[in-house]
């Protein structure tokens with residue numbers, strides 16, 4: 306299994322390109338199931354999860370073709386053709402490896418009138434329930450049956466009716482599923498307390514480009530008028546705000562100065578204000594963000610929340626950065642009950658962090674030291690990379706397949722701006 310070796314202490318400077326967003330790509334790809342015409346996605350990141358999702362689409366009968374991009378290019382162009390679905394089932398083996406697989410439920414149900422999807426269960430960061438996905442689909446006309454670890458959803462008469470649903474708590478995945486299902490319903494739907502994440506805006510814009518009728522995009526109330534059919538489209542995946550935020554932390558923690566290229570600062574309000582609060586200089590351009598480290602990082606308090614709040618997907622990276630702040634920071638994780646798996650690993654590098662329930666108190670230390678550490682999930686892995694970039698000596702991060710789910714060519718991007726980082730195999 307591959308490991309990443311980092312010899313820390315190098316200041317990162319220069320321009321760093323940001324890839325298309327994983328969390329947008331994984332909700333745009335299933336949109337292709339809603340039409341018999343091709344959907345072409347541009348700026349699709351090269352990630353294990355994108356390949357995995359392509360495999361799931363293939364299982365359902367869609368073809369996926371990568372077009373005209375050179376291996377050295379970041380981002381790819383993929384055309385997905387789902388002329389006819391040959392299966393309506395997402396099996397356990399795929400869903401358990403990739404939580405986003407649940408996002409085929411809404412579109413397959415809407416297109417084929419039925420879908421059978423394995424229940425995802427939990428993962429390293431906590432429980433990943435889907436009760437809200439199911440309640441929202443029921444509200445727009447789905448009939449559900451649970452058996453053998455699978456949910457079977459049926460649309461009576463082959464087509465969903467549409468309906469009204471108010472989410473009791475904000476759910477990104479459930480909003481995505483119900484929106485993808487409602488666009489082909491017989492009647493209108495109103496979704497209240499919908500998630501407002503930029504990835505949902507990206508999803509709605511892609512669906513509109515395919516002929517869907519959606520009002521209220523970017524707000525917590527989505528009004529959807531079902532249409533009889535959607536057509537093909539070409540759509541560019543939005544920049545990855547979490548990848549950009551992660552590299553912003555890399556600049557801050559190494560005393561560096563990075564220009565992030567192909568980003569949208571508008572989607573990153575909470576991350577950029579948190580960086581500024583910690584004393585980091587942030588300058589935003591049209592599609593660039595310059596992040597210049599402070600002489601000393603200041604401590605800050607953060608609580609994760611749905612958009613426009615501070616993203617749970619940025620918590621681990623900020624924690625690594627705050628390990629070197631001048632004072633104590635308090636972080637509160639409100640979305641996932643177990644998203645502090647990186648804490649014991651950071652402690653092995655000299656961090657001083659006390660976790661009590663959902664709160665972590667991070668007392669800044671003068672330095673971190675390199676160590677052998679183990680990645681436990683995607684963003685936890687990135688926090689270890691960040692700590693390694695700033696640490697004295699060598700850090701070895703194992704289980705890097707977690708990183709490959711969400712960071713396109715991480716070592717290449719970081720080496721190009723001055724990091725001493727390489728991937729090594731066991732052999």
Ligand SMILES: CC(=O)N[C@H]1[C@@H](OP(=O)(O)OP(=O)(O)OC[C@H]2O[C@@H](n3ccc(=O)[nH]c3=O)[C@H](O)[C@@H]2O)O[C@H](CO)[C@@H](O)[C@@H]1O
Pocket residue numbers: 328432433434435436437438439474475476477478479500502610611612616617618639640641
């Ligand atoms: C609101 C939020 O920050 N969502 C994050 C969540 O999205 P993801 O779509 O995975 O999770 P949700 O947004 O659905 O979860 C939000 C909260 O609702 C709960 N829940 C969710 C679905 C459900 O059917 N029942 C239920 O109780 C979850 O346990 C969680 O506490 O993880 C992704 C990967 O880290 C992040 O990119 C998203 O930003």
Ligand SMILES: C=C(OP(=O)(O)O)C(=O)O
Pocket residue numbers: 328404405430618683684711
């Ligand atoms: C945990 C994440 O993704 P997923 O929901 O795909 O597991 C993430 O993007 O940080």
